[in-house]
Amino acid sequence: HQDEARAPGKPMPVLPDAQTVTSVRHYSDRLFSFRVTRPQSLRFRSGEFVMIGLMGENGKPLLRAYSIASPAWDEELEFYSIKVQDGPLTSKLQHVQPGDQIILRPKPVGTLVHDALLPGKRLWLFSTGTGFAPFASLLRDPETFEKFDEIIVTHTCRDVDELTYSRELVESIKSDEMLEELLGVEALGKLRYYPTTTREQSGTMGRITTRIEDGSLFSDLGVPALNPEEDRAMVCGSLAFNLDIKALLEQAGLREGANSDPAEFVVEKAFVG
Numbered sequence: 001h002q003d004e005a006r007a008p009g010k011p012m013p014v015l016p017d018a019q020t021v022t023s024v025r026h027y028s029d030r031l032f033s034f035r036v037t038r039p040q041s042l043r044f045r046s047g048e049f050v051m052i053g054l055m056g057e058n059g060k061p062l063l064r065a066y067s068i069a070s071p072a073w074d075e076e077l078e079f080y081s082i083k084v085q086d087g088p089l090t091s092k093l094q095h096v097q098p099g100d101q102i103i104l105r106p107k108p109v110g111t112l113v114h115d116a117l118l119p120g121k122r123l124w125l126f127s128t129g130t131g132f133a134p135f136a137s138l139l140r141d142p143e144t145f146e147k148f149d150e151i152i153v154t155h156t157c158r159d160v161d162e163l164t165y166s167r168e169l170v171e172s173i174k175s176d177e178m179l180e181e182l183l184g185v186e187a188l189g190k191l192r193y194y195p196t197t198t199r200e201q202s203g204t205m206g207r208i209t210t211r212i213e214d215g216s217l218f219s220d221l222g223v224p225a226l227n228p229e230e231d232r233a234m235v236c237g238s239l240a241f242n243l244d245i246k247a248l249l250e251q252a253g254l255r256e257g258a259n260s261d262p263a264e265f266v267v268e269k270a271f272v273g
């Protein structure tokens with residue numbers, strides 16, 4: 001990778017497009033997050049993904065799409081990942097330690113970006129599992145708070161401990177002095193967090209799709225049902241989840257947008273194995 005000036009004596013990376021792991025945190029036997037150095041030349045929009053991975057045993061890079069979970073202003077890059085015990089990449093990636101190198105192709109792309117949505121009143125961020133990752137980026141981006149009066153992030157997981165990453169992230173934003181100084185105290189009050197679990201008992205149970213259909217999501221939050229005048233949405237989870245939410249959004253009259261043709265909602269599949 002040619003972009004970075006190297007100090008004399010600093011070892012050359014052994015991998016193409018190598019970045020160095022700076023920290024790792026494990027949340028459960030299924031989930032972990034890690035941070036890596038950021039190529040100086042890498043520019044991205046909050047919500048985009050890049051290809052990252054490790055060198056495979058055949059000497060070829062083994063890469064998968066990962067949403068960048070850190071905001072565009074951050075010096076490092078953060079990723080939130082599932083651990084699949086027999087997954088070709090995550091079975092190895094889950095063992096990375098600070099100082100290790102990973103491969104990161106510096107070509108960010110993706111549809112979960114502000115440019116793909118028309119202006120609106122309320123932004124819904126619907127996620128399951130590691131689909132929360134792009135929202136961890138968007139929620140730390142001042143633009144998200146500048147563009148909407150209300151931001152509601154839903155995160156559905158099987159068990160309570162799988163909500164740790166999103167719960168801590170939302171808490172950290174609510175007490176973030178830099179964002180508060182930049183946007184004003186009331187801006188951070190726009191953010192609301194709606195976690196649900198489906199297999200372990202918690203304060204709010206059930207699939208978010210069920211709660212949209214029975215209306216309890218809206219009555220719990222005291223907001224009107226989804227409508228194309230006020231609501232904008234970003235969706236990130238498993239394929240089945242994305243399709244089910246998409247159908248509900250379309251039923252409510254929202255249209256799918258794209259970078260080149262902004263509309264009322266956008267969808268992207270979370271990395272799954």
Ligand code: A2P
Nearest residue numbers: 128129156157158198207208209238240241244
């Ligand atoms: P459920 O436990 O009822 O399958 P996973 O860990 O399998 O990726 O799932 C993450 C969460 O997403 C689980 O709580 C799961 O609920 C939920 N989920 C999976 N598929 C759908 C779907 N089609 N619609 C809504 N929620 C879903």
